[in-house]
Amino acid sequence: MAVYGGKLEVTYKYLRDAKIVTALLKHNQQSVANQYPNIFKPYNFDDIFVLNDNALSNPIYHSIVAFSNNQPIGFILFGEAVYPEPLFKANLKYINIDSITVLPEFCRMGIGTGLLNKLKSFAYEKSYKEISSEIFEYQESNVNFFFKNGFKDHIFQMSLDFLSYDPNIINSIPELTFQVSKDSIIALQLFKINYQIMEKNYPAHFAEYNENILHDMIDRLLKRDNFVCINVCCNSEIIGNAIIYEVNASGGSTFQDDYQYISIYDFMIVPEHQNRGYGTMLMERIKMFALEKGFKIINLHVWDYNINAIRLYTKTGFEKYKKIVDLCI
Secondary structure: OOEEEOOEEEEEEEOOOHHHHHHHOHHHHHHHHHHOOOOEOOOOHHHHHHHHHHHHOOOOEEEEEEEEOOEEEEEEEEEEEEOOOOOEOOOOEEEEEEEEEEOHHHOOOOHHHHHHHHHHHHHHHOOOOEEEEEEEOOOHHHHHHHHHOOOEEEEEEEEEEOOOOOHHHHOOOOOEEEEEEOOHHHHHHHHHHHHHHHHHHOOOOEOOOOHHHHHHHHHHHHOOOOEEEEEEEEOOEEEEEEEEEEEEOOOOOOEOOOOEEEEEEEEEEOHHHOOOOHHHHHHHHHHHHHHHOOOOEEEEEEEOOOHHHHHHHHHOOOEEEEEEEEEEO
16 A cells, blocks of 8 residues: 655565665665775675675565655665573563665655654564664764654764873873783672663663673673773772773675774773773773774773763763664554
8 A cells, every 4th residue: 555755655565675675775885884984895786785685584684665656765674683681681572773774865755754664563563662773973864863753862882993092091090000801700790880780770671680690691701712801900909890802893795804893891990989080091901902902993882871981981082983772662
């Protein structure tokens, strides 16, 4: 049945056609590559087609395509997902929007909203109560589109592209030292503080804190070759740490061949030692570690409620790169 977007007669169809999706992605993919040329490759139909074809070969992925006069003018690609345990509650399902695109000449005609409405109907029929998506910060029209349709941001991805660190900051307080560690028991003591704050702010999402289960999780992470913990010590007392890991995302369909970075999994200065410059010192120590390993980019995610952390990351040079937005239905 036809519905109307602006003055156009638009129909929406569920299709698993990677060629259509890939062709429609061209403008958006090239825009992202132009904005972040050090991260993303220029649009290449064959490479992106393989990516989309693999996704749509998986039964948990779906696409809805908008047509006008039998020509595809937009689509939404999405997947059915479950939040990972043990951090999140068991069987907590959501819909993740991989991409939503409308050809530039058909924007602001209600077609994107029509695609979202079709997705909401799908989610309702499948008993999903949440829809989530990632949006690049620079794409203001996309950000406004999601907010207009009821989405709210709750997580920011921040990124730092750097060439040096400041040893004077690292050594500015003589009684403060750093140690690189894989001790999961110590790491958990500080991770617990952050976890319980997240659990308090998002009780519908996070599982109740369980010492044994979360210790097993942290222990498994730190046993991986690419994970490590950097502890901050004040007069031999550990007062903060950062769990970090190396990511090599190079190559593939979208990322540049040399794209790699350090990701911060958890970052904590215990509350009674905050606002003394220790967080800034720890971040400089992470930069030092990264450069020694040949990395020049650091990425992290931060929850919207964590104003102090956002302030620290901004102060130390990080910029907001993406928003993660969601809609409860």
